[in-house]
Amino acid sequence: MRMTEIFKQHNPAFSFEFFPPRSRAASERLFRTVAELVPLEAHAVSVTYGAGGTTKERTHELVTRIREDTSFTVVPHLTCVGAGRDETARILDLYVDHGIENIMALRGDPPQNGQAGGETTTAEPATPGQKNPHEAFPYAADLVSFIRKRYPQMGIGVAGFPEGHPQTPNRLAEIEYLKAKVDAGADYICTQLFFDNRDFYDFRERCEIAGIRVPIVAGIMPITTRKGMARMADLAAGSRFPARLLRALERAESDEYVENVGVHWATEQVLDLIDVGVDGVHFYTLNRSDATRRIYDNLGVSSAGRLSRASA
Numbered sequence: 167m168r169m170t171e172i173f174k175q176h177n178p179a180f181s182f183e184f185f186p187p188r189s190r191a192a193s194e195r196l197f198r199t200v201a202e203l204v205p206l207e208a209h210a211v212s213v214t215y216g217a218g219g220t221t222k223e224r225t226h227e228l229v230t231r232i233r234e235d236t237s238f239t240v241v242p243h244l245t246c247v248g249a250g251r252d253e254t255a256r257i258l259d260l261y262v263d264h265g266i267e268n269i270m271a272l273r274g275d276p277p278q279n280g281q282a283g284g285e286t287t288t289a290e291p292a293t294p295g296q297k298n299p300h301e302a303f304p305y306a307a308d309l310v311s312f313i314r315k316r317y318p319q320m321g322i323g324v325a326g327f328p329e330g331h332p333q334t335p336n337r338l339a340e341i342e343y344l345k346a347k348v349d350a351g352a353d354y355i356c357t358q359l360f361f362d363n364r365d366f367y368d369f370r371e372r373c374e375i376a377g378i379r380v381p382i383v384a385g386i387m388p389i390t391t392r393k394g395m396a397r398m399a400d401l402a403a404g405s406r407f408p409a410r411l412l413r414a415l416e417r418a419e420s421d422e423y424v425e426n427v428g429v430h431w432a433t434e435q436v437l438d439l440i441d442v443g444v445d446g447v448h449f450y451t452l453n454r455s456d457a458t459r460r461i462y463d464n465l466g467v468s469s470a471g472r473l474s475r476a477s478a
């Protein structure tokens with residue numbers, strides 16, 4: 167189902183994100199995770215694309231397997247970096263043949279030190295020189311335009327950064343660039359992770375002022391370990407860790423308690439987002455089910471059915 171339909175039918179819409187596993191064992195673990203998350207009734211799941219397109223085949227395999235094995239609406243991510251027009255069309259044709267109706271269109275970042283990446287939707291540490299004129303699609307807006315013209319039926323999501331993209335010094339221009347993606351044909355925006363909902367609400371308001379009228383989905387990633395948190399800080403450069411959250415994490419005696427704090431914090435964020443009438447909540451699962459399931463438990467529900475009401 168196209169994401170625009172999903173937003174019409176569910177308010178908020180819930181989605182989960184996975185990254186392509188690197189080994190057969192990791193792939194089997196991921197499919198256990200997917201099976202554990204099925205009862206939570208996400209309205210869509212997305213699959214990341216490694217930095218510089220490094221997980222092209224693995225992303226495709228995972229997308230088609232989830233599509234075949236589950237009833238989830240699957241949204242593959244696709245990036246511009248290193249992608250030619252013919253190769254991009256080949257990938258999109260393949261998705262269309264497999265009944266995929268939505269794409270998350272991103273610029274992506276070049277791989278760092280040969281790293282395959284793909285574990286996260288978040289920006290790689292700042293890379294100097296944003297625009298490469300030799301790229302077929304220098305910015306995500308160019309990719310959106312290409313998809314919209316060639317695949318008019320395809321649902322298209324794009325990335326938004328409530329606290330600013332780490333490579334954009336001009337915050338006013340940044341919202342203009344975001345609007346360019348929507349004007350080029352994007353149907354919705356999914357945000358980078360954030361820990362303070364006020365940043366998200368301010369971002370929504372700035373979008374509204376700029377005339378951006380598409381659904382904006384809030385990206386939520388619970389902290390589960392200290393090591394994971396350090397990695398998040400690297401990858402989601404620009405995302406702020408509020409002092410109150412840091413103080414609570416500092417008190418935690420072990421990683422088990424760190425996860426309790428992280429899940430509690432994310433639960434509060436989701437509760438508030440639902441109350442305020444957010445269009446969608448996107449959980450960065452890191453291919454694990456426990457934290458997302460615990461958040462649902464804390465919200466007092468076993469599936470999304472009682473969290474989202476049918477939209478008007």
Ligand SMILES: Cc1cc2nc3c(=O)[nH]c(=O)nc-3n(C[C@H](O)[C@H](O)[C@H](O)COP(=O)(O)OP(=O)(O)OC[C@H]3O[C@@H](n4cnc5c(N)ncnc54)[C@H](O)[C@@H]3O)c2cc1C
Nearest residue numbers: 214215217243272273274287289305306325331334343358
């Ligand atoms: C929800 C989400 C999912 C993601 N999934 C992936 C993934 O699967 N794989 C992956 O590799 N990365 C992923 N990323 C990371 C993303 O690719 C990087 O953060 C990338 O640097 C920005 O991508 P974008 O699509 O926002 O690019 P763009 O919108 O093209 O923006 C890139 C930079 O260029 C600037 N810019 C845009 N247009 C112009 C213009 N006309 N003139 C001058 N400057 C301009 C922007 O302000 C920004 O700084 C994801 C990020 C998010 C939030």
